[in-house]
Amino acid sequence: MAKEEASSVVSDFINFLNSSPTAFHAVEEAKKLLRSFGYEQVSEREDWKLEAGKRYFFTRNHSTIVAFAIGKKYVAGNGFHIVGAHTDSPCLKLKPITKVSKAGFLEVGVQPYGGGLWHTWFDRDLTIAGRVIIRDEKDGSASYLHRLVRIEEPIMRIPTLAIHLERGINDGFKVNTQTHLLPVLATSIKAELNKEVAENGPVEIEVQTDEKKTKEKTTAKNSNHHSLLLQLLASQVGCQPVDICDFELQACDTQPSIVAGAMKEFIFSGRLDNLCMSFCSLKALIDATSSESSLEDETAVKMVALFDHEEVGSNSAQGAGSPVMLNALSRITNSFGSDPKLIEKAIQRSFLVSADMAHALHPNYMDKHEDNHQPKLHGGLVIKHNANQRYATNAVTSFIFREIATQHNIPIQDFVVRNDMGCGSTIGPILASGVGIRTVDVGAPQLSMHSIREMCAVDDVKHSYEHFKAYFKEFSHLDAKITVDI
Numbered sequence: 059m060a061k062e063e064a065s066s067v068v069s070d071f072i073n074f075l076n077s078s079p080t081a082f083h084a085v086e087e088a089k090k091l092l093r094s095f096g097y098e099q100v101s102e103r104e105d106w107k108l109e110a111g112k113r114y115f116f117t118r119n120h121s122t123i124v125a126f127a128i129g130k131k132y133v134a135g136n137g138f139h140i141v142g143a144h145t146d147s148p149c150l151k152l153k154p155i156t157k158v159s160k161a162g163f164l165e166v167g168v169q170p171y172g173g174g175l176w177h178t179w180f181d182r183d184l185t186i187a188g189r190v191i192i193r194d195e196k197d198g199s200a201s202y203l204h205r206l207v208r209i210e211e212p213i214m215r216i217p218t219l220a221i222h223l224e225r226g227i228n229d230g231f232k233v234n235t236q237t238h239l240l241p242v243l244a245t246s247i248k249a250e251l252n253k254e255v256a257e258n259g260p261v262e263i264e265v266q267t268d269e270k271k272t273k274e275k276t277t278a279k280n281s282n283h284h285s286l287l288l289q290l291l292a293s294q295v296g297c298q299p300v301d302i303c304d305f306e307l308q309a310c311d312t313q314p315s316i317v318a319g320a321m322k323e324f325i326f327s328g329r330l331d332n333l334c335m336s337f338c339s340l341k342a343l344i345d346a347t348s349s350e351s352s353l354e355d356e357t358a359v360k361m362v363a364l365f366d367h368e369e370v371g372s373n374s375a376q377g378a379g380s381p382v383m384l385n386a387l388s389r390i391t392n393s394f395g396s397d398p399k400l401i402e403k404a405i406q407r408s409f410l411v412s413a414d415m416a417h418a419l420h421p422n423y424m425d426k427h428e429d430n431h432q433p434k435l436h437g438g439l440v441i442k443h444n445a446n447q448r449y450a451t452n453a454v455t456s457f458i459f460r461e462i463a464t465q466h467n468i469p470i471q472d473f474v475v476r477n478d479m480g481c482g483s484t485i486g487p488i489l490a491s492g493v494g495i496r497t498v499d500v501g502a503p504q505l506s507m508h509s510i511r512e513m514c515a516v517d518d519v520k521h522s523y524e525h526f527k528a529y530f531k532e533f534s535h536l537d538a539k540i541t542v543d544i
């Protein structure tokens with residue numbers, strides 16, 4: 059890979075991270091990227107008229123996205139070569155009623171999403187992002203709009219308790235997620251001056267016309283939330299606070315993702331798990347399929363599927379535990395052939411790379427890794443193994459994925475958890491068992507997984523991108539040389 063191309067992968071990834079504070083935003087960025095490379099959006103609510111040699115994508119709930127490029131020589135029953143990853147990360151999501159007033163402070167009620175390292179959320183400069191449903195009234199009739207929203211400025215913070223008030227805190231910082239984790243939005247004394255603040259700053263909020271009516275309605279209808287919060291959101295999406303019908307929001311860090319370290323070899327960022335694998339797979343798919351000639355001799359469908367809700371077990375209408383993957387494979391197959399058995403043949407010819415970040419060896423906690431399986435930063439993608447099927451990798455799938463690395467001089471490493479420790483899991487086993495597809499579980503090594511600020515290595519972003527790209531380009535050829543079930 060040319061040096062320029064490699065550095066653009068990293069800088070594109072940093073931009074992707076900074077534009078994707080939530081799964082909804084990550085899907086929006088993926089859509090933009092796909093559209094700019096000629097991928098056409100299709101809707102699951104409509105019939106699909108697909109053509110061989112073309113590229114498509116669809117979204118579900120605007121938090122899961124599936125993109126695919128159909129080989130020019132594809133016929134129904136041929137396989138799908140897939141990379142799967144996830145768009146969500148542990149975070150604090152806003153409760154249905156967020157208004158909390160205590161000790162002269164306005165706080166925002168939140169609930170933990172996924173297994174976050176919650177102590178890392180203290181003393182960070184936080185903001186809010188997600189999606190809102192807003193009422194749009196025209197000529198007396200209302201319609202409802204789905205809008206993504208993100209407040210850029212740090213508007214809240216979860217303060218730690220001073221050591222003077224709890225001397226033993228360094229012996230074990232225990233977080234009570236109900237009582238300790240509420241972000242402070244304002245003091246009530248300043249919020250009382252809300253109207254003045256709204257008009258004159260320091261927070262710039264445009265107060266729209268018909269102020270009195272708005273205020274009355276807001277107090278009556280939106281008393282579930284501090285009006286200050288609603289005003290900030292409304293000004294961000296360009297509506298009146300009263301027109302915000304509902305929302306799905308989360309607290310987010312405002313510190314931008316960066317390339318860092320004394321040798322500029324690391325990436326410091328939130329959400330590396332799993333926007334790193336989401337971005338690398340998407341970019342690899344695009345680059346492996348965007349030229350006219352790339353699909354010319356291809357007989358398979360190349361696909362990237364990025365799912366929501368991995369961090370909470372994948373069981374939702376758009377998670378990897380839903381029929382979304384099977385629906386996609388069936389729809390594409392059925393667009394090219396009507397025999398219902400074709401899908402079963404297609405699944406047996408398919409292959410899934412389940413890509414989710416892996417644990418690099420930590421220099422300060424070396425005993426947490428098994429002696430022979432210590433993935434290193436810069437060491438390339440990690441193949442994850444588990445005899446008890448917490449990972450779906452087997453000898454055939456790991457061989458295929460490793461062979462692609464070997465042929466391209468891309469480093470590759472292996473991970474198995476210590477026998478005396480529990481093992482994590484991911485979408486691999488869920489899709490392998492739900493769809494019946496051959497699967498290898500892999501991921502780039504990182505440290506601080508599930509912290510608000512994680513770290514990984516620049517080189518592993520490049521290795522992952524190269525590895526996925528080579529997989530998309532060469533899997534058909536390699537798979538033709540391996541037979542297991544004769």
Ligand SMILES: [Zn+2]
Pocket residue numbers: 144331332368414415
């Ligand atoms: Zn993950």
